[in-house]
Amino acid sequence: MSENDQMQVSILASSSSGNTTYIETPQHKILVDAGMSGKRVQDLMHSIGRDLKDVDSLLVTHEHRDHSSGVGVLARRYGMDVYANQPTWDAMASIIGKVPAEHQHLFEMGKTKTLGDIDVESFGVSHDAAAAQFYQFHHNDRSFAMLTDTGYVSDQLRGTLANANAYLVECNHDLEMLRMGQYPWSLKQRILSDTGHLSNEDGAAALMACMGQQTKKIFLGHLSQENNMKELAHLTVASIMKEHDYGVGTDFEILDTDPAIADPLFAV
Numbered sequence: 001m002s003e004n005d006q007m008q009v010s011i012l013a014s015s016s017s018g019n020t021t022y023i024e025t026p027q028h029k030i031l032v033d034a035g036m037s038g039k040r041v042q043d044l045m046h047s048i049g050r051d052l053k054d055v056d057s058l059l060v061t062h063e064h065r066d067h068s069s070g071v072g073v074l075a076r077r078y079g080m081d082v083y084a085n086q087p088t089w090d091a092m093a094s095i096i097g098k099v100p101a102e103h104q105h106l107f108e109m110g111k112t113k114t115l116g117d118i119d120v121e122s123f124g125v126s127h128d129a130a131a132a133q134f135y136q137f138h139h140n141d142r143s144f145a146m147l148t149d150t151g152y153v154s155d156q157l158r159g160t161l162a163n164a165n166a167y168l169v170e171c172n173h174d175l176e177m178l179r180m181g182q183y184p185w186s187l188k189q190r191i192l193s194d195t196g197h198l199s200n201e202d203g204a205a206a207l208m209a210c211m212g213q214q215t216k217k218i219f220l221g222h223l224s225q226e227n228n229m230k231e232l233a234h235l236t237v238a239s240i241m242k243e244h245d246y247g248v249g250t251d252f253e254i255l256d257t258d259p260a261i262a263d264p265l266f267a268v
Ligand SMILES: [Zn+2]
Pocket: 015, 016, 019, 064, 066, 067, 149, 222
């Protein structure tokens, strides 16, 4: 594989208040989700030396606003092809407004699509949205898997996501911070349920069940700004993995994400 035929990724923004991720290869440029204003997504793209006018495809995971609020604007302003499954299209219609028919595409759950030189695999997660699905990207025998917004990780999903080169995995909350925090009981229950979000401990367990010899980079994502802290998520995941004899910092790196600052592009 030549140096310049790589897949590169930047987690542009990740938190429970707004998510967007950029993936590029020589032939295709993809955005996953746009849970913020079009202007903010463009500012994040500029911060890594890229521009939204070059993006070919916008993949949507589910209709929650922290993933969809900028989708309509980007589709209309930049003429991106937008992909989502049918229940998600239906559920986000009122949030995103009109998307020109020629830019609306179906991406059914469990299917794989080839976009340029990237094979994109979709898979369902356990979340309280119409039909939340996330994606794994394959290019030249390398893969990047995204898994957030899920209450738990099934055995089947562990198989699908086995041994990716890089992961973005959810570490939504610290259990104690959530329990002791200000959220109403019903919202706490929602977050903790099987269709809610992964805690820091859950994220570590999901990673250990999925990762393999090829795994080099792990991004901790979708942190709640109320119920988690970067340092705490990082420390919790790293210490659980070390307890299980994983080579944290030697075999692979654990990296943070930020609600407002893009992670630099990295080659998968
Ligand atoms: Zn979310």
